[in-house]
Amino acid sequence: MLKAPASCEIAVERWRDGVVERTTDLVADEQPVALTYHGVPHVVMLATPGDLEDLAVGFTLSESIVASPAEIRSVEALRAEDGTLEVRIGIARERFSELLRRQRNLTGRTGCGLCGAETVEDAIRNPPPVGAGVTVSARELHAVLAELRSRQPINAETGSVHAAAWVLPGRGIELVREDVGRHNALDKAIGAVVRSQGDFGQGYFVVTSRASYEMVQKTVTLGATLLVAVSAPTAFAVRLAQASGLTLVGFAREHSHVVYAHPRRVT
Structure with missing residues (x-):
């Protein structure tokens, strides 16, 4: 499992009540992360470099690249020789074929939402209604x-x-x-x-x-x-x-x- 710090220390000048203090501050890290399916690039997103396997599995399922978790065959996060972060995902053959047919360019910003969708149909999916589910007080x-x-x-x-x-x-x-x-x-x-x-x-x-x-x-x-x-x-x-x-x-x-x-x- 890839380990990467979620924050980094930055030298800052802190102003408070007219007094300047030279100190350090912890800043959340943000790095490009490439998701590839069977070696084919699909999306590059800016993300905090931790829990990247979770990110890849969640994205693959919530974006309907697969229909069920069982169709995700493998997931591996790694840092390439040039320092970039990549998560390699393997999915069921029929889902990969479908992905290639409808593949779109999602390279974007932090949490870019619907960016990169080529058509309204690509962006606005209509999932089936949910079931009875839970109740909470x-x-x-x-x-x-x-x-x-x-x-x-x-x-x-x-x-x-x-x-x-x-x-x-x-x-x-x-x-x-x-x-x-x-x-x-x-x-x-x-x-x-x-x-x-x-x-x-x-x-x-x-x-x-x-x-x-x-x-x-x-x-x-x-x-x-x-x-x-x-x-x-x-x-x-x-x-x-x-x-x-x-x-x-x-x-x-x-x-x-x-x-x-x-x-x-x-x-």
């Missing part, structure tokens, strides 16, 4: 939000990364992944759930970002039934949540939240 949800703050070590050091948590009702936070990109953080959490053989129908995701369309799309694609965001959703995201049966929560805090779609799962 407001009290439990608020407790999760309170706990999440202490489960973000990279953000505690740097103040500049997003987190995505996977939560099981009645058991609390199972895992947390962090990244400079909100989509990357969610994909890392998705990949971690897959690699720990979790069931997306038995839990829900909490993200420390806004709930954009693609965040809802990724969640629905997996069959998860509840997405909780610390910030606001977009109207496009709300419409997808309403159409797909996903419970969408925004402005989630330790003592409050707003439900934008299908409130029956938050009691």
Whole structure:
């Protein structure tokens, strides 16, 4: 497994109350990461260089490159001789053939969302409606939000990364992944759930970002039934949540939240 620091120390001048102090600060690292399928480049994204196998698995599944985790055959993160980061993914033969047919150029920015899609159909997928899923009490949800703050070590050091948590009702936070990109953080959490053989129908995701369309799309694609965001959703995201049966929560805090779609799962 590739090990790389998530932050680096930078010399800074800190101004406070008119006093200048020369010191150092920890800054979140951000590096280009190439995902390749059977040696064929597919996407280059800017990401925090940690949990890259989780990122690759989550991206592969949430972007519908494969239909199920069983179709992911192998995943290996490595640093090439020139220092660049690459994750090599092997998938089922028929899925790889399909990928080659519809391959698009996704080379982009941190959490670029729908960038690189060649057609509206490529960008706006309509996943099938989700099932019955989970329910959670407001009290439990608020407790999760309170706990999440202490489960973000990279953000505690740097103040500049997003987190995505996977939560099981009645058991609390199972895992947390962090990244400079909100989509990357969610994909890392998705990949971690897959690699720990979790069931997306038995839990829900909490993200420390806004709930954009693609965040809802990724969640629905997996069959998860509840997405909780610390910030606001977009109207496009709300419409997808309403159409797909996903419970969408925004402005989630330790003592409050707003439900934008299908409130029956938050009691």
